[in-house]
Amino acid sequence: MFSKSSAYFILVALVIHSALDPGVMGAASNKAKKKAARIVGGNANFVRNFPYIAQLYRNGNFICAGTVISQRHILTAAHCVMNDNVPSALTVVAGAGRLGDAGTSSRVSKIIRPRNFSLQNMENDAAVLRTARPLVGRNIRRIRLCNADLRQGMVMRVSGWGARSENRPAPSRRLRVIKVPVVARATCSSQYNGVTTLTNTMFCAAKRGKDSCFGDSGGPAVRNGRVCGIVSFGNGCARTNYPGVYTDVTRMRSFINQGLAQ
Numbered sequence: 001m002f003s004k005s006s007a008y009f010i011l012v013a014l015v016i017h018s019a020l021d022p023g024v025m026g027a028a029s030n031k032a033k034k035k036a037a038r039i040v041g042g043n044a045n046f047v048r049n050f051p052y053i054a055q056l057y058r059n060g061n062f063i064c065a066g067t068v069i070s071q072r073h074i075l076t077a078a079h080c081v082m083n084d085n086v087p088s089a090l091t092v093v094a095g096a097g098r099l100g101d102a103g104t105s106s107r108v109s110k111i112i113r114p115r116n117f118s119l120q121n122m123e124n125d126a127a128v129l130r131t132a133r134p135l136v137g138r139n140i141r142r143i144r145l146c147n148a149d150l151r152q153g154m155v156m157r158v159s160g161w162g163a164r165s166e167n168r169p170a171p172s173r174r175l176r177v178i179k180v181p182v183v184a185r186a187t188c189s190s191q192y193n194g195v196t197t198l199t200n201t202m203f204c205a206a207k208r209g210k211d212s213c214f215g216d217s218g219g220p221a222v223r224n225g226r227v228c229g230i231v232s233f234g235n236g237c238a239r240t241n242y243p244g245v246y247t248d249v250t251r252m253r254s255f256i257n258q259g260l261a262q
Contacts, residue, residue, distance in 0.1 A: 003079045003122065003217055003233045047097035047175055050159045052143035052227070053220060054094040054135070055103075056080060062171060065160045065219030067227050068094055068142045071134040073260055074108075076218030077230050077247065078117040078127040087111050092131055095139040097175045099161050104140055106131035112259040114252075123199045125232045125247045127218075128259025143220070145256060146228035146249045152184040156205050156223055158231065158244075162216030171215035178212075180205040180221075183243045191241045201251045203229060206243030213237035221246050 047053065054066040054074055064080035074092050084090060087108040096103030110130040117124045159177040163170055188204035189197075198204070205221065212219070212231045221229030229246030236242060249256065 003077070003125075047095060047103075047139045050175065050177070051095070051139050051141040052222075053159050053175065054092050055096060055099065055161065056129075056218060057091045057093065058084070059089055060091075062099055062161070062215070064215070064217045065162075065231070066092065066129065067218075067220040067230075068135055068140060069128075069145065069227070069256070070142050070260055071136055072131050074129040074131065074135075075220075075227065075230065075249075075256060076127050076129060077232055078113050078125045079119070079122065079232070080218045081111050081127050081129070082113065082117065082119070084111055087129075088132075090129065092129065092135065094135045095137050097139075099171060099173045104135050104137040106133045106135060108132070110262060112262055114255050121196045121199065122202070122233050122245070124201050124252065124255070126230055126249075126252045126255060128256060128262075130259075130262060143222065144226045145253055146223070146226045147253070149250060150182050150203050150223075150228060150248065152182055154182045154223055155179050156182065156221040156229060156246075158205070158212050158216070158219065158221045158229075160212060160216035160219035160231065162212055162219075162231075163214040163237070178207070178210040180207045180210055180244070188243050188245075191243065192235070192245075195235055195242075198245065201248055202232065202245050203248045204243035204245055205229070206238075208240075209238055211238035211244045 056064045066074040066076035090108035093105045109132040112128040114124040183204040216231045219231045220227045234244045
């Protein structure tokens with residue numbers, strides 16, 4: 001079972017270094033490996049259609065995606081920044097459709113993580129980043145938080161710069177998007193039995209041949225103009241019977257709103 005940070009792998013039971021060094025990443029159980037997420041089976045798109053998505057860099061290296069939820073706040077996955085103690089080492093870029101393109105950038109001034117984030121099973125995998133300056137400009141717009149429970153069959157739009165294949169873990173330079181329906185909790189729990197335990201802060205979404213993957217961690221899953229999920233982890237990418245797993249924004253609203261107040 002692997003988290004879906006930028007092309008990083010980590011063996012089960014080791015600490016997730018969510019993009020600390022090109023090479024290691026993830027989290028997990030002793031029976032499987034968690035893989036970081038990327039967009040598999042997606043279509044290239046333009047940032048103007050996804051003005052809320054952002055890129056997250058550590059010391060100049062792309063590590064994860066994020067979501068603009070205010071001019072000064074980015075929502076991402078906790079595992080992306082769990083070992084970051086120097087906020088200014090992180091930079092957010094918004095309004096850029098390709099990796100490396102100029103957009104509006106800002107150093108991070110504060111990292112807000114839930115105290116009860118679990119590396120063991122990725123519970124409460126959410127973080128809020130406060131930027132040193134406002135993220136304003138062309139193709140940048142904040143998105144509202146989801147405020148309703150999700151149901152089986154609801155379709156999510158997932159976007160990011162993650163790898164396009166599990167066997168080719170390099171990020172995609174172009175922004176890509178997929179549409180995936182929510183999978184019933186009982187079904188997903190059964191499919192992940194023996195790999196990890198799904199909690200009520202997670203939901204699953206999948207469609208044959210489509211999934212998030214390495215480099216998509218922290219990115220948004222959107223429905224009806226609201227961010228409802230955060231790309232978290234999966235067992236491989238687009239593998240049959242292993243849906244992508246997302247942090248449920250509705251279940252994390254209290255924490256996220258606390259972050260927005262800082």
